[in-house]
Amino acid sequence: MEFYLDCYACFVRQTINAARHAGCDDPVQHKIMIKVLELLQNLDPETTPPHVAKAVHGIIREYSNNPDPYKEAKARCTRAAMELYDDLKAMVAASDDPLGTALRLAIAGNIIDLGVSDEHEDLWHTVDRVLAQDYAVDDEGLLRREMEKADHILYLGDNAGETVFDRVLIETMEKPVVYAVRGRPVLNDAIMEDAIAAGLDKVATLIDNGADAPGTILSLCKPEFVEAFNEAPVIIAKGQGNYETLNNAGPKVFCLLQIKCPVIERDMGAPMGGIILRQSTAL
Amino acid sequence: MEFYLDCYACFVRQTINAARHAGCDDPVQHKIMIKVLELLQNLDPETTPPHVAKAVHGIIREYSNNPDPYKEAKARCTRAAMELYDDLKAMVAASDDPLGTALRLAIAGNIIDLGVSDEHEDLWHTVDRVLAQDYAVDDEGLLRREMEKADHILYLGDNAGETVFDRVLIETMEKPVVYAVRGRPVLNDAIMEDAIAAGLDKVATLIDNGADAPGTILSLCKPEFVEAFNEAPVIIAKGQGNYETLNNAGPKVFCLLQIKCPVIERDMGAPMGGIILRQSTAL
Structure with missing residues (x-):
């Protein structure tokens, strides 16, 4: 399924939720947000929401130093x-x-x-x-x-x-x-x-x-x-x-x-x- | 008032709503989204939500060719x-x-x-x-x-x-x-x-x-x-x-x-x- 325009807002919202869930403090949450905004700006036209979710949650695991936040x-x-x-x-x-x-x-x-x-x-x-x-x-x-x-x-x-x-x-x-x-x-x-x-x-x-x-x-x-x-x-x-x-x-x-x-x-x-x-x- | 982390998701949502409100078609909505993501990635630390809203709605007026969408x-x-x-x-x-x-x-x-x-x-x-x-x-x-x-x-x-x-x-x-x-x-x-x-x-x-x-x-x-x-x-x-x-x-x-x-x-x-x-x- 394609990545719809409305998916952008959902992923930005999900990023904050997930970063908080992973226990990141405000400066780390901010760094994660900037990385995700960069990612969203440069999506492959063939991408699906799970492609993006994979990348977003990869960023969160990396920056939170938490291999399995959930x-x-x-x-x-x-x-x-x-x-x-x-x-x-x-x-x-x-x-x-x-x-x-x-x-x-x-x-x-x-x-x-x-x-x-x-x-x-x-x-x-x-x-x-x-x-x-x-x-x-x-x-x-x-x-x-x-x-x-x-x-x-x-x-x-x-x-x-x-x-x-x-x-x-x-x-x-x-x-x-x-x-x-x-x-x-x-x-x-x-x-x-x-x-x-x-x-x-x-x-x-x-x-x-x-x-x-x-x-x-x-x-x-x-x-x-x-x-x-x-x-x-x-x-x-x-x-x-x-x-x-x-x-x-x-x-x-x-x-x-x-x-x-x-x-x-x-x-x-x-x-x-x-x-x-x-x-x-x-x- | 400072620009909080939660403001990012709100502005991305608002961007789509406003671009649709201005009558933009999907490709223009997409261009607007990319511009706004770029903007959000590079915010001045001193910015307030209305600073960002000014820029976002400026982008929408420019790309929609509509000087007063509302x-x-x-x-x-x-x-x-x-x-x-x-x-x-x-x-x-x-x-x-x-x-x-x-x-x-x-x-x-x-x-x-x-x-x-x-x-x-x-x-x-x-x-x-x-x-x-x-x-x-x-x-x-x-x-x-x-x-x-x-x-x-x-x-x-x-x-x-x-x-x-x-x-x-x-x-x-x-x-x-x-x-x-x-x-x-x-x-x-x-x-x-x-x-x-x-x-x-x-x-x-x-x-x-x-x-x-x-x-x-x-x-x-x-x-x-x-x-x-x-x-x-x-x-x-x-x-x-x-x-x-x-x-x-x-x-x-x-x-x-x-x-x-x-x-x-x-x-x-x-x-x-x-x-x-x-x-x-x-x-």
């Missing part, structure tokens, strides 16, 4: 989501349509996104809302058909905490799953340790993509990941960053997310809070 | 405020404390601010709110005492439309008033034609300050204005831009405004929507 926040999000795990499982077990319910729960988990805001709605409230609302984009039928035929599924994770909701979906799918995390810390995106804290190692083969972008930029990923990507018959891509980088990665990719920013709202023609299960378009 | 919006705001004029006058006339009521009404009018948002609360709703709430900063007693001694008052205007509320206050003050507008168009700040449309020429001597900053930057104002400023025994400075440039311009300056941004909220230690009548501190 480490504690991620652990907190995972713990909060784990407290819901038994209830989520019971909800799926009691459902007439366990897979449909688990898909919606996985989308509900996408509300956890510290790039958009430090706060998220009460998770349980989000679960209730997402279970009750209609899909804004609904390719669920297509995904079910593709999943049935597939010998395994590649599942691209997004944020720490959201991982627990992914786990519930994976446990419902009854297919071998390869679960991919980011290769290195960026924002509150799940890396290997976050996936393990959510118990995903018990239900999927874990790999990392080798990159530190909050999305999936194939040209930056390691060869083993790209191979897994190319060979996978079906790919579930969670969250906004994966949508922004894989929205036209071909019809085997299905993006699951909530609409959490006005740019995606306009890009999709669907409202804020809308739930999306969208097959990607051809390359 | 001309129609200003006329619309003035007409909307003029529709309330008779009711505002009646409210003052019926009050036990006409001057106190007129001061509050003038502050209510400060809700009209297209730099903060294209929308403002229903004006009449704001009037009701401001009449009912306590001052967050209350130097009204000091202002009354200074006004009583003064042979005239210099009144620094702010936005078009707000001018009508200023007129009601001026008509209540029973002192000769010199009313100063901006020297050239910037944002929706009142210039001479806007003041005349609000009927201020009937109740005050109108002057312009010769500058195009949305505030009062004395070093950029014309000599006649600076002389009027220096000779005035009491100065009423309306709005956020005048506060940001005159908050420490000495005790004869009284700033009247509403708190409409989180930076001022923190700077003042008073809540959003708070009403302020504050004597400036010593130079």
